[in-house]
Amino acid sequence: MKDLFSKKFDNLLNIGMLLLHSEDLETFLEKVLSEARSFTNADGGTIYLVDGDKISFKLNQCQTFIDRFGKEYAKKIFENVKIPISKESIAGYVAYTGKMLNIKDVRKIRKNSPYKFNTYWDENYGYTTKSMLVMPMINQKKEVIGVIQLLNANKSGKVVSFTKEDEKIISYLASQSAAEIENRNLNVKIYRANLNTIYRLGIVAEYRNKETTNHIIRMSHYCALIAQKLAWSDKKVNEILLASRLHDIGKLGIPDAILEKPDKHNHKEEEIMKQHCLIGEKILSDTGLDLLEQARIIAYTHHEKYDGTGYPQGLKGENIPIIGRIAKLSDDYDAYSSKRCYKEAYSEEKILSILHDEKGKSFDPKLVDLFLDNINEVNQIKEKYSDDKVEFDKLSNISFLEFSSKVLL
Ligand SMILES: [Fe+2]
Ligand SMILES: [Fe+2]
Numbered sequence: 001m002k003d004l005f006s007k008k009f010d011n012l013l014n015i016g017m018l019l020l021h022s023e024d025l026e027t028f029l030e031k032v033l034s035e036a037r038s039f040t041n042a043d044g045g046t047i048y049l050v051d052g053d054k055i056s057f058k059l060n061q062c063q064t065f066i067d068r069f070g071k072e073y074a075k076k077i078f079e080n081v082k083i084p085i086s087k088e089s090i091a092g093y094v095a096y097t098g099k100m101l102n103i104k105d106v107r108k109i110r111k112n113s114p115y116k117f118n119t120y121w122d123e124n125y126g127y128t129t130k131s132m133l134v135m136p137m138i139n140q141k142k143e144v145i146g147v148i149q150l151l152n153a154n155k156s157g158k159v160v161s162f163t164k165e166d167e168k169i170i171s172y173l174a175s176q177s178a179a180e181i182e183n184r185n186l187n188v189k190i191y192r193a194n195l196n197t198i199y200r201l202g203i204v205a206e207y208r209n210k211e212t213t214n215h216i217i218r219m220s221h222y223c224a225l226i227a228q229k230l231a232w233s234d235k236k237v238n239e240i241l242l243a244s245r246l247h248d249i250g251k252l253g254i255p256d257a258i259l260e261k262p263d264k265h266n267h268k269e270e271e272i273m274k275q276h277c278l279i280g281e282k283i284l285s286d287t288g289l290d291l292l293e294q295a296r297i298i299a300y301t302h303h304e305k306y307d308g309t310g311y312p313q314g315l316k317g318e319n320i321p322i323i324g325r326i327a328k329l330s331d332d333y334d335a336y337s338s339k340r341c342y343k344e345a346y347s348e349e350k351i352l353s354i355l356h357d358e359k360g361k362s363f364d365p366k367l368v369d370l371f372l373d374n375i376n377e378v379n380q381i382k383e384k385y386s387d388d389k390v391e392f393d394k395l396s397n398i399s400f401l402e403f404s405s406k407v408l409l
Contacts, residue, residue, distance in 0.1 A: 132150065302324055
């Protein structure tokens with residue numbers, strides 16, 4: 001049997017490991033709390049996170065409740081609980097003062113103490129809270145961002161007090177968790193800043209682009225569909241969905257007379273039109289941001305052809321970045337299948353024959369096969385965002401809040 005020291009040492013290592021492995025916030029907090037409970041042998045535990053002037057319940061684990069009511073119901077008991085950050089309640093006091101509380105017996109809290117034990121849960125769910133260890137989660141800026149609360153330490157079937165050693169380890173766990181949560185919040189902020197740029201550049205492009213917003217939406221959804229069928233991660237799929245929307249951002253730099261010319265472009269005008277890839281590349285270069293870097297690559301390479309006859313670089317085959325090859329197919333497919341001011345939509349027959357002919361010429365043959373294998377889903381996208389429907393979600397008609405809530409979900 002492992003001695004106590006090595007069990008505790010294992011626990012400490014576990015804490016380090018769980019902080020290293022990035023998962024979604026809820027899973028992360030779930031692990032933090034179960035480690036905290038296992039280390040201190042606590043029957044129950046709760047994590048609150050600061051939410052404005054309140055602390056809001058994020059997670060609860062209570063063995064007695066789980067045994068009695070089942071995991072799902074036990075979880076629901078505490079849902080939507082919010083406590084003011086003030087000295088009156090125990091968790092509120094800890095959040096307010098940033099000081100830990102180690103209470104031997106909640107029923108013996110001194111009368112003159114600023115905080116009181118709230119008996120509501122015990123009375124309504126037949127539980128007896130006795131000992132409590134309540135630890136603030138403090139970030140590097142010395143702000144309290146949450147509270148870890150542990151209930152009823154157990155020793156040989158009896159409820160005992162939390163020890164000095166428990167205090168030390170839970171304090172360590174709380175500060176490490178606070179750093180990790182801050183880190184995650186920062187990543188979310190960076191992601192939102194990227195989205196914000198995409199959203200705003202998207203609006204600019206929308207004002208300038210002769211092609212409809214629906215074209216951009218359909219094209220980006222075809223890109224995402226292909227990425228999905230290539231079994232890319234959700235993050236990557238979402239990235240191409242957003243980044244591909246800026247594929248023609250470089251048209252901002254093309255003179256109106258050429259961009260808006262209703263007739264066919266002459267050779268010189270065509271050469272100027274081709275510049276939009278280089279202009280797009282320039283607009284999006286050196287951002288140092290993942291999402292915009294993807295957008296830059298797409299803007300630069302969405303007119304390259306698989307056989308090397310495309311522009312601006314004349315790249316060939318796999319030398320064209322995969323997102324560029326995906327964008328080329330999606331962009332051209334939408335041009336074939338929708339009405340433009342200079343042409344009607346092609347028939348399905350004609351489109352299929354072009355796709356077959358251009359396999360290995362304009363397009364990556366593997367992507368064409370994948371696209372055709374999933375033509376039903378392609379058609380669903382075409383139908384959902386068709387031009388005769390009201391423009392679905394013209395960027396300039398929706399706020400950034402709506403935009404981000406749509407894509408962040
Ligand atoms: Fe283009
Ligand atoms: Fe396009």
